[in-house]
Amino acid sequence: MTPLLIIGGGLAGTTLAWRLWERGQPFLLVDRDAPVTASKIAAGLVTPITGMRLGLSWRYALFHAEAVAFYCALEARLGRALYHETPVVRLLRSEWQAGIWAKRCDRPEYAPYLQPPHATLVDPEVFAQPFGGFEQRPGGWLDTAAYLNASRAFFESLGCWRTGEVGAIDETPDAVRWNDREFATAIWCTGWQAAQKPELSGVPFQSARGTILTLRADTRGETRVISGACWLVPRGDGSLRAGPTYEVPFTEPHTPSPEALAGLEQKLGDLLRVDVRITDRQTAVRPIVRGREALLGRLPGRAHQACFNGLASKGVLRAPWLAQHLVAHLLDGAVLDPDLDLAGI
């Protein structure tokens, strides 16, 4: 079998690699090993009810079932914890948002995602909650760094992961060539930087810079994810992660603006009533395509090159199902969902 070439080892490329491995399809994954990427720093959150308007996440039941099965199977294979299932508390931020929630919470489609109300939702001495809130399920968070590192070690041991930079690649009528090797198809999983590819010049990328903080605070043993003015993820080792910012447009991918940082710290102060000590800060860019939930498929005019992109803020939830869908297309000729197919742009 001619191998496939995966370019980029973030959530998209790594998950695609697993899906090919499951099928026994040979591949080589090449990643430039940048120290900070969206996948390496992501909080890894998975939640059914999202956004300022408290909407149900697109196709949540489908994506969630596939994601949990995928990460749990990997935990068993790799012998380490990766996905942490936990309820997610949503604290409402304003009267406006409480009004929206009052209209949504009784809708039948929300019922499977709501925990019965608690007498006390969160410790009022730790968290500010002037507008109330609710607890949602099923949700959790993936330790993305652990997932990427463990996957890389596994694939390196098989000789199908390599550190390197892939520039332009030659396409012949039957294959692509890179580094004197032939591949049946090259799949670009290069995150926001895919916008630089001439073949994708028609794609309305609107990627957003985001910053996440690592901190210490005495939240009195709270183990759930708390989402209010910003979200807060207890890591189980005493540290918490908080974020994110959302900056469009931006120039420098790894340096947040002072305004965005001040805004995040302000939100943290609005959420937490206890002292906070910030110990680290990381910034990277989420790949977003305007008007699309994700982008899969062959590059225009390139029979042997494809892309897997546009995971936005839902990479952990969606990558397992999307990677499976792309593999069925590439290996079996299955038709891509038109909502996701690059050909529709």
Ligand SMILES: Cc1cc2nc3c(=O)[nH]c(=O)nc-3n(C[C@H](O)[C@H](O)[C@H](O)COP(=O)(O)OP(=O)(O)OC[C@H]3O[C@@H](n4cnc5c(N)ncnc54)[C@H](O)[C@@H]3O)c2cc1C
């Ligand atoms: C602050 C922040 C918080 C986030 N929180 C969450 C969250 O809670 N939940 C969630 O689901 N998502 C979250 N996200 C979004 C998530 O990070 C993305 O959905 C996901 O990481 C995108 O993965 P990707 O593989 O497409 O891109 P990337 O992570 O950007 O990976 C692309 C990879 O390709 C490599 N590469 C690029 N070009 C080349 C080349 N030419 N040759 C070789 N290698 C190359 C890069 O170095 C990188 O390793 C967050 C993002 C940010 C920034």
